[in-house]
Amino acid sequence: MNIEMIETFLDLCETRSFHQTASRLGVTQSTVSGRVSALERALGCRLLARSRSGTELTTEGLRFEPYARSLRLNWTTARQDVRGAGRAALTMRIGIQHDLLGDQAAGWVSALQNAVPEAALYVEADYSTQMCSDVMNGQLDLAIHFTPKAHPDLYFETLGEVGYHMVSTEARMLTDVSPDTYILANFAPAFSTTHAALLPSLSGGAVSSGQNAVIRALLTALGGSGYVLWQTATELERNGQAYRVAGAPRIAQPVYVAVHLRNRHRSAHRRLLRALKAHLGARDTVPGQPA
Structure with a gap:
């Protein structure tokens, strides 16, 4: 048994597809099949059942999965430790x-x-x-x-x-923020949900980004309005590059x-x-x- 067998089996537990696992691991489907067969021979049982409807774990496969995850973690830990x-x-x-x-x-x-x-x-x-x-x-x-x-x-x-604050190069009040030049932040699902609830009229921006640094760069280069980390907002204000927008809610x-x-x-x-x-x-x- 080698770690490649374990990695392949665990990837199949996620994808339930020999084709997708082969693509993700950068090997051929026959290699995936060979690794699974070798692992099953070593354990003396079937781990996966393939049919027209897809690939499913057998009862033995379900039982082996947590042990496989533990084996992979122990291998990674051991490899890091022996490298020093x-x-x-x-x-x-x-x-x-x-x-x-x-x-x-x-x-x-x-x-x-x-x-x-x-x-x-x-x-x-x-x-x-x-x-x-x-x-x-x-x-x-x-x-x-x-x-x-x-x-x-x-x-x-x-x-x-962490807190995000709206800044703008062209508007000092929330009522003056233009949707046409608004840069929509998409930092995380929680942020996006809160933003959509608080500011529905600004939740369909033509330009969107999930990185604070990108939004800052777009604001300073192109102008407009958008949410940035409060440290960034403070720095932009201090440098005279943007204003903190009054009336815009802080989003945590x-x-x-x-x-x-x-x-x-x-x-x-x-x-x-x-x-x-x-x-x-x-x-x-x-x-x-x-x-």
Whole structure:
């Protein structure tokens, strides 16, 4: 038995399609079939049943799935550990939502290092769906993100929230904001739902983006109105590049952390959670400035 068999089986558990799994893994369908057959021979039972209507897990396949996920995680953990981290006691891989990391990477890394000084850190920016998958697969130890993706192997905790504010290069009042030059933000499903409820007349913008940095660039280059993180709004105001729009509601975006269920009570992970909550609170609270 090798890890490729396990990876292939787990991908089939998601896709229920030999064709789709072959495409996702970059191999041929015959390779997928061969790996599954080899795994079934090693276990002495059928894991998948193929028919005209598709592919389904057998009873044995359903029983084996949680063990397969555990095997994949243990393999990933072992591979990372044996590679070593220099003089550090362990390596921790952290994923952070693009908007949260932005140009604030130093602050996040400092908070992480203070929480786990014994660890060598790897930090990357990504999006919620991919990060949740990476935590589940053992590619990340912890993910700070906007949209939890429920899974039996994942534990989620709320860290706090960040605030988005509407700014404009052409309007100081909400009633003066033009839908024609409005840049629609789509940072996360929760944000979009709140935006649509509060501002239905501005929820069909001709230009849309899911990144704070992109919306900022569009506003400064093309003009118009749109939502940005309050730190960005403050900077744009300070530089005379845009105004904060009076009457426009602040939209809060919850921030979550995801860890593998088996790690939720480990000391290093608990220290990270406490430090991240404190950092997020300090990062989004400035005297005299609404959060």
